[in-house]
Amino acid sequence: xxxxxxxxxxxxxxxxxxxxxxxxxxxxxxxxxxxxxxxxxxxxxxxxxxxxxxxxxxxxxxxxxxxxxxxxxxxxxxxxxxxxxxxxxxxxxxxxxxxxxxxxxxxxxxxxxxxxxxxxxxxxxxxxxxxxxxxxxxxxxxxxxxxxxxxxxxxxxxxxxxxxxxxxxxxxxxxxxxxxxxxxxxxxxxxxxxxxxxxxxxxxxxxxxxxxxxxxxxxxxxxxxxxxxxxxxxxxxxxxxxxxxxxxxxxxxxxxxxxxxxxxxxxxxxxxxxxxxxxxxxxxxxxxxxxxxxxxxxxx
Amino acid sequence: xxxxxxxxxxxxxxxxxxxxxxxxxxxxxxxxxxxxxxxxxxxxxxxxxxxxxxxxxxxxxxxxxxxxxxxxxxxxxxxxxxxxxxxxxxxxxxxxxxxxxxxxxxxxxxxxxxxxxxxxxxxxxxxxxxxxxxxxxxxxxxxxxxxxxxxxxxxxxxxxxxxxxxxxxxxxxxxxxxxxxxxxxxxxxxxxxxxxxxxxxxxxxxxxxxxxxxxxxxxxxxxxxxxxxxxxxxxxxxxxxxxxxxxxxxxxxxxxxxxxxxxxxxxxxxxxxxxxxxxxxxxxxxxxxxxxxxxxxxxx
Numbered sequence: 245x246x247x248x249x250x251x252x253x254x255x256x257x258x259x260x261x262x263x264x265x266x267x268x269x270x271x272x273x274x275x276x277x278x279x280x281x282x283x284x285x286x287x288x289x290x291x292x293x294x295x296x297x298x299x300x301x302x303x304x305x306x307x308x309x310x311x312x313x314x315x316x317x318x319x320x321x322x323x324x325x326x327x328x329x330x331x332x333x334x335x336x337x338x339x340x341x342x343x344x345x346x347x348x349x350x351x352x353x354x355x356x357x358x359x360x361x362x363x364x365x366x367x368x369x370x371x372x373x374x375x376x377x378x379x380x381x382x383x384x385x386x387x388x389x390x391x392x393x394x395x396x397x398x399x400x401x402x403x404x405x406x407x408x409x410x411x412x413x414x415x416x417x418x419x420x421x422x423x424x425x426x427x428x429x430x431x432x433x434x435x436x437x438x439x440x441x442x443x444x445x446x447x448x449x450x451x452x453x454x455x456x457x458x459x460x461x462x463x464x465x466x467x468x469x470x471x472x473x474x475x476x477x478x479x480x481x482x483x484x485x486x487x488x489x490x491x492x493x494x495x496x497x498x499x500x501x502x503x504x505x506x507x508x509x510x511x512x513x514x515x516x517x518x519x520x521x522x523x524x525x526x527x528x529x530x531x532x533x534x535x536x537x538x539x540x541x542x543x544x
Numbered sequence: 545x546x547x548x549x550x551x552x553x554x555x556x557x558x559x560x561x562x563x564x565x566x567x568x569x570x571x572x573x574x575x576x577x578x579x580x581x582x583x584x585x586x587x588x589x590x591x592x593x594x595x596x597x598x599x600x601x602x603x604x605x606x607x608x609x610x611x612x613x614x615x616x617x618x619x620x621x622x623x624x625x626x627x628x629x630x631x632x633x634x635x636x637x638x639x640x641x642x643x644x645x646x647x648x649x650x651x652x653x654x655x656x657x658x659x660x661x662x663x664x665x666x667x668x669x670x671x672x673x674x675x676x677x678x679x680x681x682x683x684x685x686x687x688x689x690x691x692x693x694x695x696x697x698x699x700x701x702x703x704x705x706x707x708x709x710x711x712x713x714x715x716x717x718x719x720x721x722x723x724x725x726x727x728x729x730x731x732x733x734x735x736x737x738x739x740x741x742x743x744x745x746x747x748x749x750x751x752x753x754x755x756x757x758x759x760x761x762x763x764x765x766x767x768x769x770x771x772x773x774x775x776x777x778x779x780x781x782x783x784x785x786x787x788x789x790x791x792x793x794x795x796x797x798x799x800x801x802x803x804x805x806x807x808x809x810x811x812x813x814x815x816x817x818x819x820x821x822x823x824x825x826x827x828x829x830x831x832x833x834x835x836x837x838x839x840x841x842x843x844x
Contacts, residue, residue, distance in 0.1 A: 261726075331726050332726050333726060333727070426561075426631050426632050426633060427633065427769055427770075427771055428749075428767075429767045429768065429769035430769045433769070447750065449728075450747065450750040450751075450764075451750075451762075451764060453767060460767050461767065461841040461842075462764040462765070462767050462841070463764065463842070464750075464751060464762040464763065464764045465762070467728075467729045467753060467760050467761065467762050468729065469727055469729035469730045469733070470727075471727055498844065501844040502844050505844060539844075541761040541762070542761075542763070542842040542843075543842075543843075544798065544801040544802050544804075544805060544839075
């Protein structure tokens with residue numbers, strides 16, 4: 245089934261302890277879409293300035309990602325993020341975040357987009373996430389991501405959002421901030437009680453946790469010795485997870501767990517190079533092969 | 545098969561964000577032995593001062609732990625450790641470590657102890673670990689733990705130790721320090737090349753990783769919402785792991801992975817209360833029950 249994602253298209257500048265890249269392709273909806281494209285057809289909704297290279301659009305279209313929902317604002321500047329990773333490659337400092345054109349993005353979705361059964365609200369302004377939900381009232385599965393900025397600046401609107409979605413995906417520090425709980429198991433269930441039927445907490449190099457009324461589990465990350473740039477790992481995780489759910493057309497407990505595993509595996513490729521460079525070199529078969537290793541790793 | 549452990553008997557003073565305990569039962573060999581006692585018969589070798597409460601010896605004996613290798617030094621003081629956990633309950637500050645009687649411990653093992661086929665050198669002075677290896681030259685499986693203090697102060701003797709053992713167990717920050725590698729997968733394999741046939745890196749609330757020539761895997765921690773005091777989790781992990789290997793009487797790859805899982809599960813109980821208080825309330829059946837949940841959690 246088709247999958248709609250709304251989020252940022254970005255130009256990222258990244259410093260790691262050994263390398264740096266300027267203005268490379270990034271953004272939550274971009275990583276998400278590319279990851280999901282291994283599994284299902286994706287419609288990307290977002291906005292960019294006229295500094296957005298046409299080759300990036302072409303790259304995403306080469307993965308059959310529907311880019312008709314992407315608006316290019318003449319004279320506008322694309323969302324930009326600059327970050328620096330610490331030596332452990334898991335912690336990072338955001339040096340600069342320019343919302344630019346996404347700050348005033350007010351999309352009106354075409355009818356075909358509104359009817360998309362699977363919906364993901366990638367990281368972006370909470371108000372924008374509400375606007376999309378207003379237009380996609382018939383979606384079968386509505387999942388959102390959020391981040392510290394919105395938890396701190398828009399707590400009431402975020403609380404309302406949590407009551408309108410089926411699932412929430414966020415990282416560990418955000419879960420602690422939102423719940424006020426240090427223990428992640430307690431945090432997950434506490435956030436679940438704020439509205440969503442399930443909550444996923446991403447732990448970076450330590451994998452991801454899942455919480456629903458009847459289930460609590462954690463799956464480890466795939467142990468890759470080659471971590472070049474973790475940017476986009478969380479969005480790729482969400483893309484792999486939602487892409488697989490959309491492909492399967494359901495979100496039964498068993499499908500959700502498989503989807504979590506696919507999310508973890510797509511993310512494990514993402515971190516092996518800058519931007520989308522590693523994903524550009526893999527196909528679904530590579531995911532399948534790593535999935536076999538992953539299942540074997542967890543069997544005893 | 546019987547299992548011999550050499551390490552500390554300790555009196556711990558622990559502060560968590562919400563509670564504190566003074567001079568409670570602790571020490572690497574104590575946590576290890578109690579955890580291993582669910583699986584096999586354990587011989588504990590260690591030393592204490594005459595401040596060591598006789599009831600602690602009785603408690604360990606009630607688990608069929610052979611305490612004949614424990615020396616009580618008249619007028620001596622038992623090893624003491626004082627630590628404070630940070631809000632996340634994973635990081636801690638060691639406020640005080642008094643080696644006391646263990647600093648000069650120079651055991652001569654009885655013949656029956658020397659013939660023990662499974663040997664664990666729990667956290668303690670590297671020189672003491674060498675002395676035990678000298679006496680147990682016929683052991684089938686020799687595994688050691690180490691920590692920052694010995695990595696920093698006795699690097700040459702530790703390097704020699706690594707060439708004399710089959711397995712090394714250590715935590716993530718120690719693995720980074722010993723290998724000089726930030727990535728834990730790279731660190732694990734780099735340490736393996738220093739001598740041991742397998743390396744286990746403990747990641748606290750994030751589980752544990754295993755490295756041998758042909759295998760790399762990670763198993764997550766059991767997600768408990770109740771983390772009261774993480775002290776002894778790493779030693780309990782090692783006790784559960786080695787206890788299971790000794791019970792099975794082999795260390796084939798499949799047995800090693802099951803042993804890792806048992807280690808993780810014993811540790812998940814240890815952290816649910818101070819000192820050995822939680823372990824005192826469980827039996828092997830409770831471990832078995834949690835193992836079923838854990839296997840289910842990792843199946844998809």
